[in-house]
Amino acid sequence: MIKVGIVGGTGYTGVELLRILVNHPDVELKVITSRSEDGLPVADMFPNLRGHTDLRFSVPDVQTLGECDVVFFATPHGVAHSLAEDILNTGARVIDLSADFRLQDAVEWEKWYGQPHGAPGLLPQAVYGLPEVNRAQIQEARLIAVPGCYPTSVQLGFLPLLENNLLPEQMLIADCKSGVSGAGRGASVGSLLCEASESMMAYAVKGHRHLPEIRQGMERAAGKAVNLTFVPHLTPMIRGIHSTLYAQAPGLAEDLQALYEARYANEPFVDVMPAGSHPATRSVKGSNVCRIAVHHHTHTGQVIVLSVIDNLVKGASGQAVQNMNIMFGLAEDAGLKQVALLP
Numbered sequence: 262m263i264k265v266g267i268v269g270g271t272g273y274t275g276v277e278l279l280r281i282l283v284n285h286p287d288v289e290l291k292v293i294t295s296r297s298e299d300g301l302p303v304a305d306m307f308p309n310l311r312g313h314t315d316l317r318f319s320v321p322d323v324q325t326l327g328e329c330d331v332v333f334f335a336t337p338h339g340v341a342h343s344l345a346e347d348i349l350n351t352g353a354r355v356i357d358l359s360a361d362f363r364l365q366d367a368v369e370w371e372k373w374y375g376q377p378h379g380a381p382g383l384l385p386q387a388v389y390g391l392p393e394v395n396r397a398q399i400q401e402a403r404l405i406a407v408p409g410c411y412p413t414s415v416q417l418g419f420l421p422l423l424e425n426n427l428l429p430e431q432m433l434i435a436d437c438k439s440g441v442s443g444a445g446r447g448a449s450v451g452s453l454l455c456e457a458s459e460s461m462m463a464y465a466v467k468g469h470r471h472l473p474e475i476r477q478g479m480e481r482a483a484g485k486a487v488n489l490t491f492v493p494h495l496t497p498m499i500r501g502i503h504s505t506l507y508a509q510a511p512g513l514a515e516d517l518q519a520l521y522e523a524r525y526a527n528e529p530f531v532d533v534m535p536a537g538s539h540p541a542t543r544s545v546k547g548s549n550v551c552r553i554a555v556h557h558h559t560h561t562g563q564v565i566v567l568s569v570i571d572n573l574v575k576g577a578s579g580q581a582v583q584n585m586n587i588m589f590g591l592a593e594d595a596g597l598k599q600v601a602l603l604p
């Protein structure tokens with residue numbers, strides 16, 4: 262059994278990790294931290310876990326966490342910067358759900374996150390945990406940066422086009438909508454029912470901090486600079502991300518359906534839907550799947566890709582567990598076989 266610790270067990274990604282890990286056949290949960298809820302039984306805060314865990318929240322302690330084989334960070338940006346090195350020094354591996362190690366350039370990170378990078382020395386060993394791109398590196402990794410929710414959806418949607426150099430115009434658009442759980446569990450006016458329900462709005466139009474992360478991954482895939490417009494929207498749903506991706510590829514003769522099906526044929530968590538489909542976020546709710554549909558209007562040269570994921574599963578905690586499975590040589594879908602909820 263793999264001994265697991267979680268730093269930051271009271272947020273939405275923390276409780277989603279717990280929901281997945283309590284049913285993981287190869288995992289023993291050892292530590293779940295919260296400074297504010299020290300001593301409280303985890304199932305008292307999250308009644309869905311009653312009968313599944315007897316653990317209590319405890320304050321983060323490097324020695325106790327170091328007794329685990331792997332420690333997940335489900336914490337705000339900057340926390341893993343301050344603790345990851347000490348935990349790695351105990352021999353435990355680290356899977357960070359925050360953005361602390363996603364950007365390879367510490368200066369770029371400082372620019373977008375508004376604080377100095379707290380652990381630039383760890384960046385060379387940090388592996389970007391998108392299995393569909395980096396599976397071999399993940400197998401060897403000791404420190405994983407789990408991709409953000411929007412970046413997962415957008416990169417998986419664009420990758421086959423970029424890797425095959427099919428987008429000469431490079432005028433790419435990612436028009437993305439997220440459920441409110443993406444904003445975290447912390448109280449904020451924007452997440453109030455009266456503010457977010459029965460309404461929809463774009464935000465961060467000037468520039469969202471996921472833009473450099475998406476661009477980094479897309480440029481790696483394309484092998485050249487990528488020109489991307491990314492606009493996120495808040496929508497009145499609890500979970501889910503719907504990305505509508507636009508590209509112009511005049512004269513493109515490729516069979517894009519076949520290209521996408523071939524690219525993801527061996528991927529357990531990417532589902533390329535039949536040509537012309539319209540995947541709904543509901544079709545992935547609670548599961549680790551990213552569903553993709555490709556629309557190619559050959560007469561106008563427009564390519565429109567629809568990519569939907571559950572922001573808390575493939576967009577965060579499920580992908581984190583997928584990384585753990587790969588790192589420890591387990592079945593990649595261990596603990597991740599949940600079918601999406603319908604209706």
Ligand SMILES: NC(=O)C1=CN([C@@H]2O[C@H](COP(=O)(O)OP(=O)(O)OC[C@H]3O[C@@H](n4cnc5c(N)ncnc54)[C@H](OP(=O)(O)O)[C@@H]3O)[C@@H](O)[C@H]2O)C=CC1
Nearest residue numbers: 269270271272273274295296297335336359443445446577
């Ligand atoms: N929500 C989403 O859809 C996604 C979120 N993420 C990322 O996952 C991370 C967690 O997000 P979310 O689940 O929404 O979390 P929240 O921000 O709601 O929760 C944060 C957790 O971290 C703990 N924490 C806060 N500060 C510290 C600290 N200094 N030291 C130790 N623990 C601390 C808190 O517990 P306490 O203060 O009691 O110790 C709490 O349990 C974030 O980086 C987020 O950006 C990534 C992808 C998607």
Ligand SMILES: CC(=O)N[C@@H](CCC(=O)OP(=O)(O)O)C(=O)O
Nearest residue numbers: 359360409410439440441443444
């Ligand atoms: C709806 C909403 O607010 N979504 C969050 C993104 C989700 C997230 O937390 O991603 P990180 O791990 O990169 O922070 C946002 O736009 O800030």
